[in-house]
Amino acid sequence: MNVTDTSITPTDLGGYASEEAESENFLSYPKGIMSWLVTLDHKRIGILYLICILTAFFIGGMFALLIRTELLTPGATIVDADTYNQLFTLHGAIMIFLFIIPGIPAALGNFALPLMLGAKDVAFPRLNLMSWYLWLIGAAFTVFSLVNGGADTGWTFYTPYSTQTDGAIISITMGVFILGFSSIFTGLNFLVTIHRLRPPGMTWFKMPLFLWGIYGTAIMQVLATPVIGITMLLLIVERTLGFGIFDPALGGDPVLFQHFFWFYSHPAVYIMILPALAIMSEIFSVFSRKHIFGYKFIAFSSIVLAILSFLVWGHHMFPSGQSELANFVFSALTFSVSIPTAIKMFNWLATMYKGEIVLKTPMLYALSFMFLFGIGGLTGLFLGSLAVDIHLHDTYFVVAHFHYVMFGGTVIAFLAGLHYWWPKVFGRMYNEKLGAIGAAIIFVGFNMTFLAQFVMGSQGMPRRYYNYIDEYTIYHHISTGGSFIMAIGFFLIAGYLLHSLLKGKRAPANPWGGNTLEWHIPSPPPYYNFKEAPTVGDPYDFSELEWDDRIEGYVFRKAEGSA
Amino acid sequence: MGALLTALAGLALAGKEKTFWLPKQSSTAAAAIDWVWGFIFWISAVFFFIIVGLTILFAIQYRARKGYATAKKHSSHNTVLELTWTIIPTILLIPIFWYGFKAYLDLTVPPANSYEIGVTAQRWAWMFTYPNGYVDENLHVPVDRPVKLVMQSEDVIHSFFVPNFRVKRDVVPGRYNITWFEATEVGDHVIFCTEYCGTGHSDMMSKVVVHPSGEFETWLEDASNFLDKLSPAEGGEMLYSMRGCKQCHTIDGSVRIGPSFKGIWGAQHALTTGEQVTVDGNYVRQSIMDPASQVVAGYDAVMPTYKGRLKDQEITAIIAYIKSLQ
Numbered sequence: 001m002n003v004t005d006t007s008i009t010p011t012d013l014g015g016y017a018s019e020e021a022e023s024e025n026f027l028s029y030p031k032g033i034m035s036w037l038v039t040l041d042h043k044r045i046g047i048l049y050l051i052c053i054l055t056a057f058f059i060g061g062m063f064a065l066l067i068r069t070e071l072l073t074p075g076a077t078i079v080d081a082d083t084y085n086q087l088f089t090l091h092g093a094i095m096i097f098l099f100i101i102p103g104i105p106a107a108l109g110n111f112a113l114p115l116m117l118g119a120k121d122v123a124f125p126r127l128n129l130m131s132w133y134l135w136l137i138g139a140a141f142t143v144f145s146l147v148n149g150g151a152d153t154g155w156t157f158y159t160p161y162s163t164q165t166d167g168a169i170i171s172i173t174m175g176v177f178i179l180g181f182s183s184i185f186t187g188l189n190f191l192v193t194i195h196r197l198r199p200p201g202m203t204w205f206k207m208p209l210f211l212w213g214i215y216g217t218a219i220m221q222v223l224a225t226p227v228i229g230i231t232m233l234l235l236i237v238e239r240t241l242g243f244g245i246f247d248p249a250l251g252g253d254p255v256l257f258q259h260f261f262w263f264y265s266h267p268a269v270y271i272m273i274l275p276a277l278a279i280m281s282e283i284f285s286v287f288s289r290k291h292i293f294g295y296k297f298i299a300f301s302s303i304v305l306a307i308l309s310f311l312v313w314g315h316h317m318f319p320s321g322q323s324e325l326a327n328f329v330f331s332a333l334t335f336s337v338s339i340p341t342a343i344k345m346f347n348w349l350a351t352m353y354k355g356e357i358v359l360k361t362p363m364l365y366a367l368s369f370m371f372l373f374g375i376g377g378l379t380g381l382f383l384g385s386l387a388v389d390i391h392l393h394d395t396y397f398v399v400a401h402f403h404y405v406m407f408g409g410t411v412i413a414f415l416a417g418l419h420y421w422w423p424k425v426f427g428r429m430y431n432e433k434l435g436a437i438g439a440a441i442i443f444v445g446f447n448m449t450f451l452a453q454f455v456m457g458s459q460g461m462p463r464r465y466y467n468y469i470d471e472y473t474i475y476h477h478i479s480t481g482g483s484f485i486m487a488i489g490f491f492l493i494a495g496y497l498l499h500s501l502l503k504g505k506r507a508p509a510n511p512w513g514g515n516t517l518e519w520h521i522p523s524p525p526p527y528y529n530f531k532e533a534p535t536v537g538d539p540y541d542f543s544e545l546e547w548d549d550r551i552e553g554y555v556f557r558k559a560e561g562s563a
Numbered sequence: 564m565g566a567l568l569t570a571l572a573g574l575a576l577a578g579k580e581k582t583f584w585l586p587k588q589s590s591t592a593a594a595a596i597d598w599v600w601g602f603i604f605w606i607s608a609v610f611f612f613i614i615v616g617l618t619i620l621f622a623i624q625y626r627a628r629k630g631y632a633t634a635k636k637h638s639s640h641n642t643v644l645e646l647t648w649t650i651i652p653t654i655l656l657i658p659i660f661w662y663g664f665k666a667y668l669d670l671t672v673p674p675a676n677s678y679e680i681g682v683t684a685q686r687w688a689w690m691f692t693y694p695n696g697y698v699d700e701n702l703h704v705p706v707d708r709p710v711k712l713v714m715q716s717e718d719v720i721h722s723f724f725v726p727n728f729r730v731k732r733d734v735v736p737g738r739y740n741i742t743w744f745e746a747t748e749v750g751d752h753v754i755f756c757t758e759y760c761g762t763g764h765s766d767m768m769s770k771v772v773v774h775p776s777g778e779f780e781t782w783l784e785d786a787s788n789f790l791d792k793l794s795p796a797e798g799g800e801m802l803y804s805m806r807g808c809k810q811c812h813t814i815d816g817s818v819r820i821g822p823s824f825k826g827i828w829g830a831q832h833a834l835t836t837g838e839q840v841t842v843d844g845n846y847v848r849q850s851i852m853d854p855a856s857q858v859v860a861g862y863d864a865v866m867p868t869y870k871g872r873l874k875d876q877e878i879t880a881i882i883a884y885i886k887s888l889q
Contacts, residue, residue, distance in 0.1 A: 081762050154759050161719040248737025254720055291639040320733045321740040324671055328664060335656040345614055346648040352621040359626060370618045378607035385603060385663030387596045390670060391729040394757040458584045460726025462757040465765035
């Protein structure tokens with residue numbers, strides 16, 4: 001191709017037609033702080049969410065570092081037992097309710113979902129904004145507990161401990177209650193959007209797989225979250241009015257609370273992981289430059305996971321004294337969950353097979369995901385097995401397992417997605433080399449932190465322990481060391497991402513060669529998304545895309561007919 | 564890599580001794596559970612190496628580079644292949660589930676001839692009640708004899724866990740939870756509380772003392788009569804550690820969960836109600852029988868009642884002990 005060919009216009013390369021037009025990008029139009037605070041633009045709400053959940057991640061991460069530092073030696077290291085108990089409670093509550101659950105759907109999903117549908121916005125833009133404000137209110141209640149006496153129950157709020165202990169239990173459970181509504185509204189909004197706003201030609205099986213994942217997630221958000229809401233209310237009623245619901249001293253049943261709690265919180269685990277799997281399906285295909293393998297199996301496995309997630313909550317309670325029959329059924333059902341997950345992983349491998357794999361930062365996170373989530377998933381087999389769970393239950397093995405799933409799975413996928421959509425959201429490229437180094441540091445630090453916890457857990461170290469016997473000291477040393485390495489990695493990532501906002505190279509419309517609709521419009525997108533309804537093709541057909549050196553991005557071949 | 568090799572070697576030699584992964588096997592159930600553990604470990608290891616091995620292989624083999632272009636025509640699905648990798652893992656899951664369930668059933672059904680011991684958990688102490696009514700802070704058992712534990716909690720949920728026995732069961736207030744084991748190794752084995760229960764959760768430890776055959780009965784008889792052989796203050800000192808006083812009340816004047824016992828005899832205490840009391844026999848007795856009725860200012864009402872759990876002779880001994888701590 002002739003490089004000096006002047007007949008090529010910026011629009012041909014996917015950019016804005018002129019500088020005037022560029023002022024229409026959603027970041028700069030309209031202007032002013034109020035235009036952000038009352039925005040109905042899904043892309044801006046996505047950014048508001050992103051800022052908030054990253055703040056929550058930072059606070060939760062600081063608590064994690066304090067916890068790991070405290071555990072460096074047995075007994076008191078930097079804080080006393082009561083402070084430690086509050087630290088792990090808030091670390092869990094913040095990470096789960098404020099960061100991971102809204103993380104991918106509300107931040108990245110809000111931005112990408114309507115764009116992938118070629119829509120101008122979500123179905124209910126005002127409800128979308130309200131979800132964000134509810135998040136803020138819920139977050140305020142949750143964090144308020146810190147200065148209001150502290151909550152020391154663990155994020156699980158098990159009764160009767162939570163109804164008897166002093167401290168800000170009402171404030172934090174109220175926070176969880178409100179955050180639940182934020183989550184329900186987001187889910188509802190996405191369900192309706194996917195049903196009603198698909199463009200002509202986009203049948204269910206032509207949807208990008210990210211949307212299937214978000215769809216499955218939304219089903220669970222809408223159906224499961226009300227249960228945690230009412231459970232938290234019952235807890236508050238018992239604490240304030242002395243109604244005997246869970247406390248045996250008042251005639252209640254403490255194990256009932258666990259049933260209620262896990263009836264939500266197990267689907268919640270899939271609310272956290274399904275969007276992560278959904279991001280992976282996009283990234284494996286785009287960065288292998290190859291059509292996703294086994295589209296239908298991946299799509300259906302998302303829905304199957306969403307359904308099965310409702311049927312396995314009892315595996316959190318094997319030693320609690322529930323009946324042997326219940327344990328039998330829950331153990332058997334638990335194993336069924338591993339099948340849809342395994343299908344996805346094998347299909348991604350098949351997608352890579354004979355592809356043209358581009359090892360850019362999002363793909364590096366995806367490769368790291370295969371390793372970490374692989375361990376996270378397989379160690380679930382140990383915990384699903386009744387006899388083995390009896391030994392491992394409530395030990396560090398469980399802590400390591402869910403960090404491998406939630407961190408090694410969801411957070412790694414979140415980072416992959418963040419790096420994948422970053423150029424699209426902000427119109428800037430980050431430093432690719434630092435991106436790779438950041439991914440490597442996180443990988444090393446993470447494994448060091450949590451592999452050691454598998455070993456000490458198998459050796460019997462119980463979770464939520466402030467003090468421990470000398471035998472476990474060496475594992476805690478390794479684990480704490482790993483957490484410091486991870487912290488360095490996260491500061492590096494924060495550093496180069498912030499730097500890219502100010503000094504980063506301008507991003508092309510399509511830096512990775514994706515074919516979902518968000519890559520068809522300039523970066524950052526104009527506030528109206530699409531001028532006219534886009535034509536929909538196969539989102540995983542990359543044959544029309546070719547690399548263009550001038551813009552360091554992909555362009556669609558003329559065949560599309562945009563002369 | 565070194566750790567991995569040690570781990571693999573450890574598994575190959577899995578036996579009674581502690582391995583890289585698991586603590587030593589000191590009960591009849593341990594070997595069966597560890598076998599299931601190993602079975603899952605090896606299946607997982609195979610799948611892990613397939614998945615990660617192929618990921619790395621493909622990432623290298625098919626990486627985008629100059630002069631390399633992928634064939635443009637690919638199949639985007641293959642139903643037979645996909646069914647294969649759906650069905651094979653499904654089949655493998657059946658034995659994993661089944662062996663785990665079978666070993667679990669053995670854990671839940673105590674043999675009929677089991678020796679029964681009562682377990683009481685409270686923040687933050689364990690107490691073990693023997694058939695003759697004697698209560699001890701440690702769980703003493705005979706070797707090679709099934710022991711059934713009938714467990715109850717005085718306050719919140721606790722969980723009884725002996726890593727060396729692979730036994731764990733929640734101790735839930737308002738109901739009796741049962742577990743059992745048969746110790747195969749003489750010596751001491753640590754007991755943890757594994758359900759979070761507050762400030763002293765990680766200090767809520769005790770031990771199982773496994774006696775050689777024939778010696779358990781002598782120990783029990785000896786231990787049960789300790790009050791008759793000691794002065795009341797000495798007996799009180801024993802009770803202080805055996806019945807869960809020491810987890811919260813120090814004897815050196817330092818503050819833990821409750822007031823220290825040192826030098827309180829005859830002293831004036833301000834209560835949360837604003838009242839003043841003198842620490843005397845009746846006050847101590849009242850505080851043991853109905854702890855919530857007279858809480859010293861600055862402390863939480865977390866102590867459970869000992870009504871019906873301590874005999875008069877025992878309370879007298881504790882009073883004598885507190886009196887001696889001047």
